Amino acid sequence: MSAVRRTIRFKLNGEAVAAEVAPHANLVEVLQGEFGLYGARESCGQGLCGCCTVLVDGHAVSGCLYLAAFADGAEVVTVEHSASEQGLDAVQEAFIETGAFQCGFCTPGFVLMTRQLLAEKPDPSEDEIRHYLSGNLCRCAAYPEIIDAVKLAARRRKTAP
């Protein structure tokens, strides 16, 4: 495809970066192809499963539908962020302790959405958890453990110094 490429500049996990992208390239392709970040991954290709979740300017987007060109000037955060900077956060630790994943393919999306949920509602009810995360699918169906993980992370964040 002989599309005109353009340069976009954005902050990726806290670091200023630039990439040459085709107009049709989506964020997942750019993260994988240009930056070797595979945590956001395409599954359903329709924005319905949440496997491709990426935070753009603090909001979760479906990276498989989000054109990379729109990330120009934005702040982009992927699941790899905290792992590279400060180790595991309370959400990731809670997912491990409660066994909230099996194959792990959907896990990055759940971790990012849980962080966003707890940022908005530090003490969500079970009903709020189910609704907030209902756009993320887990075919291994670790859902009961995911609910436990969110509750545990919420408790931990409250008692954290």
Added chain:
Amino acid sequence: MKRPTQPTETPQVGRSVPRLESQQKVTGRAEYVHNLRLPGMLYGKIFRASVAHGRIRRIDVSAAQAVGGVYRVVTSDDIRTLLPEPYYGPAFHDQPILAIDKVRHVGEPVAVVLASDPHVAEEAAHLIVAEYEELPAVFDEVQAMTSKAIVHETLKPAGTFPDLKHLKGRTNTNVALDFHLRRGDAERALATADHVFEHTFRTQQVMHTPLEPFVSVAEPRESSLTIHTASQSPSFVRIELARLLGWPENRIRVKVPFLGGGFGAKLYVKLEPLVAVLALLTRRPVKISLTMEEQFFTLTKHASTFRIKSGVTKDGRITSRQCEVWWNGGAYADIGPRVTQKSGFTAPGPYDIEHVAIDSYALYTNLPPAGALRGFGIPQLVWAYESHTDLIARALKLDPIEFRRKNILREGRPQATGTPMQDAAIDKVLERLGVLLDWERPFDRGSGTVRRGRGIAIGFKACISPTTSVAMVNVSADGSCIVYCSTVDMGQGSDTAMAQITGEVLNLPTEAISIVHSDTDVTPYDMATLGSRSLFHMGNAVRLAAEDARAKLRALAAEVGLTAETPIADVFRKKYGMQAGNVIGTGSFIPSYTPPDYATGLTPNATPFWMVGGTGAEVEVDTETGHVRVARLVNVADVGTPINPKIVATQLSGAAIMQLGFTLFERMDFDAAGQLRNASLAEYKIPGLLDLPREMVNEAVVAEQRTGPFGAKGVGETGTFGVSPAIANAIEDAVGVRLTSLPLSAEAVYRALRAANGEPLPEE
């Protein structure tokens, strides 16, 4: 994560160790084939058939080939320059790598476009034109028995399985396997029974839907091929590619990292022969990643029809049962004939019945192929026999638990094949279900437009046999340990379980043990990761390998004049004068087995172990909409002695929730021409957080599989067994209507309610 390396006296088996790869998975850094990019790699996009059954008149690839950036377009003509007979399959060599002469289902691969940019390949694939002479097609499994539409002109059994040999060269039939079992005289017993009940049940075609779609990469080397693939059966991939290419096994290397779900889809060979020939044709690495839509055309779960007839005494003893099961295998056999036989022989259910007749048929149709899906046919069978059991109990006004109690197979009693039941805690599962459901207490039946009901179901499965697992355990000079095994961790936690077994034998903490993932140049043979067989078979092989390593370490200590208690590092240092050397233990496991007699289906040794699972459901049915809400789902299983109780509980829960989707809403929706109308997650819904039962209980009964590693046996499928019939039984309990076809959708329930009120809705 902390990785302790000091020896431990703490038991490793029975610990709820978090999965060893936990940190990689929560940080998005776990390795999947999906992540792999190789220098010079081409991406393939598949052009697929648009008709269900047709002779290929013409394939025009010129426009696709002319797109800038297209490297090459490949059809079966190109493949046959390399391989004259490019047909594959585990039971039948019936599936062409790309369609040859005919297409047999909508979505069958016909051509492939290769390009360095996957978008270019995709655009070009849309420009391919194929013309077909359409042929009459058959879609229903019962009609396929007598249909004039014949899917395969000649049957081509693979020769691997002795019980398929008689089918070789058969023409003019869609029956890919017929399995028959006769025990006693069911016909005569039915004629003299006090009561006779007959029902027919159906299941729908559904799809595994792993969130990591099928993906394979082939990498050509000087005189060999490396295949990186999301496969549950690396050893089979190597053997089948070696057969197709006429190469020795050691020229093909198959590597498998983690899988993003499998559930039986990623078994045998799927994309591997295609990427292999594409890499050989182009001498470049080739990757094919399917889309979610394409998964629906690759492998599915058998739709089925099951006619079941039972003779019962006045006081509720089942004395005879006839089972006729038709399995809709789709256009290619895949492992369907195995499902027909290996699961077919449990069709009468976990009941002690004197006179049994089973006829089980694998049928070819013009639908996407069907294979194994978390239960290998068992959920379809349990759906029928446990719905039937409930109907009988209701008709005889017997309590459903009491009726089962009277009829279940008890320890030592012969199952339909004649094989005595051993370490199968059917009675414990049934009794525990009753306790967890508070069965004896009064039950709130709801009021107004929301009615409540409850139901139970129990099922069992014989693990497939005979299969082999081989393992190696390597103890290094510092005492650290690596396990080599070809079991694929697709989320079930096998890496962790194998490390726990090794740690238990060698007194090492589980977290200190490394697992080498499947790499057929490195890890020894394993039949496949399927049918809940790995923990038992590979677990036994790993235990034997670890015991072998331990014996060699003790011998080494004795050789250099040290006691068996000496730290391992000191033994090596004394032997080699420095930190050097290693000890390798090996283990190989194949259980004993007696094949069933061809004429009667009987055998004294059908399986190495039985899995037992039961479900209780409490439901709320909205009589105005037909909507069913599962308020409480209780799953009880005999898993032997759990190696990792937490992982066992999550396996039971995950399997039950998956089966909940197959029970309540999942259904591949085909039109009259065999076109699939809902091949995307927008229209094919899988369970999400809002579909969860309000409350779930998952429990393993106290049990031991004496032949298993540390008393354990498989669990991956067990949670699926009872879910569908338990819910159908609960729906009848709530609103008095009986559904005999899956899924139990709101529409189906509402139609049944209207029909029961004498106001049926017109059919679609």
